[in-house]
Amino acid sequence: MTNLQDPTTPTDPDTPPPAAPYGTPDAPRIAVRGEAHLEVDPEIARITVTVGARGKDRRTALDDLTRRNTAVLDLVKTYGNAVERLETGAFSITPELTRHGRGERVRTYHGAVRTTAELTDFTALGELVTRLADHDLTSVEGPWWTLRPDSPAHRDVRQKAVREAVQRAREYAEALGTTLHALVELADIGAENTPPAHPQHPGRMRSMSYAGATDETTAAPLDLEPQRQRLHASVNARFTIRPPRL
Template sequence: MTAPAPEEPGPAVPYGTPDAPRIAVRGEAHLEVDPEIARIGITVTARGRDRRSALDDLNRRNATVIDLLTSYGPAVEHLETGALSLTPELIRHGRGERVRTYHGTVHLTAELCDFTALGELTTRLADLDLTRVDGPWWALRTDSPAHRQARRQAVHEAVQRAREYAEALGTTLAALVEIADIGAESAPSLPPAPGAMRSRAAGYGAPGGPPDEPAPLDLRPQRQHVSAQLNARFTMKPPKL
């Protein structure tokens, strides 16, 4: 006579049972910390009556900006060049058109980690001819410890909240069933468009200005808000109701 096959365990139920009541809670953490980096956008402009003179002027101004940025050494943590354009401006000439002048632009982005140099650098950049400065945009690094701290605090809050519910029923927690970021199973939201966060820090430098450099701008770092949210589910020992 063969022994009966052992019963296979049934699937886990998505809800609690009288022997293992379930608690679902939300954990949140909100921190306010100092920024770690600041980004500025630089737009260099040039114009000339012919294509070559406009391009040469743009190249010279771009080199001046890069030399100024690199002179700050480690304070400028990252520097990259974005879009470059050289566009003819047309005017009507009789029945046709002819080129009146050429406009050239080049966009650069600089990332600074030394805020003591930021005010002086942005002022010197804005004082250059036909140079525009946008920003600064304050931010944290993607691997900033602040993100880890917020996640840990959110977990601790979830555990504390679940314990308080269990204590209100005269019992204690038994086990952790699940923990998940809010929205972890849904489609990620799109980041805001770059133009939505743009703020003008300085405008075009006035050509023919005084040879002495202007006083540095007093730029105050903007505190950064870091948050973490999660859902957590626990089982608890059956309470005596």
């Protein structure tokens, strides 16, 4: 007679049986979630500067754009180590068409260059954005406040979430008159919300000062208050506890 054996039953007598997924009376399990929130000061302020130019022909527009863009870059570079990163992004030169009789012809050319700057010295930020916004045909957006990807704050909020999970599990065990025995599982559920590069509701400044402006006075630096960064982390944890006496 054939002996049919459950394939899940171990054939080796020395092999321990698989652990029950939800615990047993001899090894009860507790499943908890640990959550943590932190508010910290930002480490980086990001601004974008768009320089515009226009001319009746393509070469005039390009020359004007080059001159204005160079002036902006030179100004930003004078702030030295306060500027951690300076990158040029989009560039465009676009003809503006107008109807002429039955056809169309180019009326003028518009050019634009977009540059992103990241600053770590916030004391220089207000002065820089004010001086940039005072340039002709220049728009300034920002600042967007954020943390570095490797900021210790990310580690701190994760560790705080783990400690919260352990504390909560201990409280459940104490309510049963017993103690924790072992950690079975710790799962990072991706609950840390690192602030995006462009968080919602950033401070914004815009200036479109056209050629021919007569005001040569320098505007007072803007007083910019850094936006506190909110971090959140959560983990799922499972523990075994010593069998309580109920």
